[in-house]
Amino acid sequence: MISIAKPLVDETEANLVLEVLRSGVLASGSYVERFEKEFATYVGVGTAAAASNGTTALHAALEAVGVGAEDEVITTPFTFIATANSILYCNARPVFVDIDSLTYNLCPSKVRMVLKKRPNIKAIMLVHLYGLPCDMDEYMAIGKEYGVKIIEDCAQAHGAKYKGKVVGSFGDSAAFSFYPTKNMTTAEGGMVVSKYEDVIAKAKVLINHGQKQRYYHEVLGYNYRMTNIHAAIGLAQLAKLENFNARRRAIAGRYNEAFAGLNFARTPYIPEDCEHVYHQYTLLLERDRDGFVNYLSQNQIGYGIHYPIPLNQQPVYKERGYGNEVCPNAEETAKRVISIPVHPGLTDAEVDYVIEKITRYQS
Numbered sequence: 001m002i003s004i005a006k007p008l009v010d011e012t013e014a015n016l017v018l019e020v021l022r023s024g025v026l027a028s029g030s031y032v033e034r035f036e037k038e039f040a041t042y043v044g045v046g047t048a049a050a051a052s053n054g055t056t057a058l059h060a061a062l063e064a065v066g067v068g069a070e071d072e073v074i075t076t077p078f079t080f081i082a083t084a085n086s087i088l089y090c091n092a093r094p095v096f097v098d099i100d101s102l103t104y105n106l107c108p109s110k111v112r113m114v115l116k117k118r119p120n121i122k123a124i125m126l127v128h129l130y131g132l133p134c135d136m137d138e139y140m141a142i143g144k145e146y147g148v149k150i151i152e153d154c155a156q157a158h159g160a161k162y163k164g165k166v167v168g169s170f171g172d173s174a175a176f177s178f179y180p181t182k183n184m185t186t187a188e189g190g191m192v193v194s195k196y197e198d199v200i201a202k203a204k205v206l207i208n209h210g211q212k213q214r215y216y217h218e219v220l221g222y223n224y225r226m227t228n229i230h231a232a233i234g235l236a237q238l239a240k241l242e243n244f245n246a247r248r249r250a251i252a253g254r255y256n257e258a259f260a261g262l263n264f265a266r267t268p269y270i271p272e273d274c275e276h277v278y279h280q281y282t283l284l285l286e287r288d289r290d291g292f293v294n295y296l297s298q299n300q301i302g303y304g305i306h307y308p309i310p311l312n313q314q315p316v317y318k319e320r321g322y323g324n325e326v327c328p329n330a331e332e333t334a335k336r337v338i339s340i341p342v343h344p345g346l347t348d349a350e351v352d353y354v355i356e357k358i359t360r361y362q363s
């Protein structure tokens with residue numbers, strides 16, 4: 001079986017984790033501080049705040065820019081649920097706007113139409129889905145024009161670039177996830193980044209029980225801290241990220257070439273200014289996804305459906321009055337996408353095998 005995702009760890013991670021265990025400083029500590037510094041440098045911002053996972057990082061990223069009770073936050077329904085849930089955790093309300101049918105990212109022109117009608121929008125939560133950056137020039141202009149905050153969900157886009165600049169460095173704040181399936185991992189872990197130092201200072205306070213000074217609690221905070229153990233894994237992984245991404249891009253390049261002429265599937269669309277990092281390599285099928293799924297399973301090729309149901313149609317959101325939004329692109333795309341293995345652990349022989357099987361498929 002060729003798996004859809006596989007974390008790559010070796011002696012480097014093991015040795016750093018051992019160092020932490022032997023140091024006796026298991027929770028917060030110098031490895032976390034180093035990881036924050038190195039990650040901020042990688043993204044091209046001044047500072048960063050490590051968190052326990054991507055979801056808590058998103059929550060802190062929102063609260064740190066001032067999203068709170070009753071605020072409305074525009075986001076995409078075609079993403080992992082944590083994106084929208086983090087808005088609910090702020091007691092704010094997600095406003096779901098449709099995606100672009102080519103990029104699968106939140107559609108800027110549709111966002112503009114909503115902003116014209118709804119003056120209470122506080123922020124826009126973007127997702128660089130599958131590792132493809134959103135149209136950041138357009139969103140930065142929208143942010144200025146309407147006075148709304150821009151938050152980037154970079155959980156799938158470590159190192160992805162828009163016009164040569166790494167994502168996470170554009171918005172008012174951004175959050176990354178280091179779950180084992182992502183482009184780099186810390187087991188569980190997350191990071192808040194921002195070009196604004198005061199935003200990171202606020203995020204750090206939120207992540208650590210609302211305290212700057214021990215036992216003096218200024219605001220309602222949380223225990224969202226990253227541990228030294230996880231940061232040690234992160235330091236080793238960050239050093240490998242460029243290689244991991246290069247391998248993902250090389251495999252995707254081979255798929256793009258091999259699958260360009262297929263009549264039953266469309267390869268990923270990449271706008272000119274974007275450097276995709278292929279957290280997922282996702283095909284859009286013309287018909288019969290179930291048939292294709294069966295074929296992959298029979299041939300021992302792992303796959304993923306990211307995502308089968310738009311968030312506004314999920315029970316947890318229907319229960320909260322959602323479900324009647326007009327998001328035809330998200331609905332159509334959810335029925336037709338399928339992701340195939342693209343992780344850096346794949347061997348050339350496995351990539352050849354996947355290409356051979358898929359190009360021979362008769363739909």
Ligand SMILES: *Cc1c(COP(=O)(O)O)cnc(C)c1O
Binds near residue numbers: 083177190
């Ligand atoms: C993985 C992911 C998250 C959440 O990250 P966790 O570390 O699993 O909490 C949020 N948003 C998106 C788009 C993701 O893919």
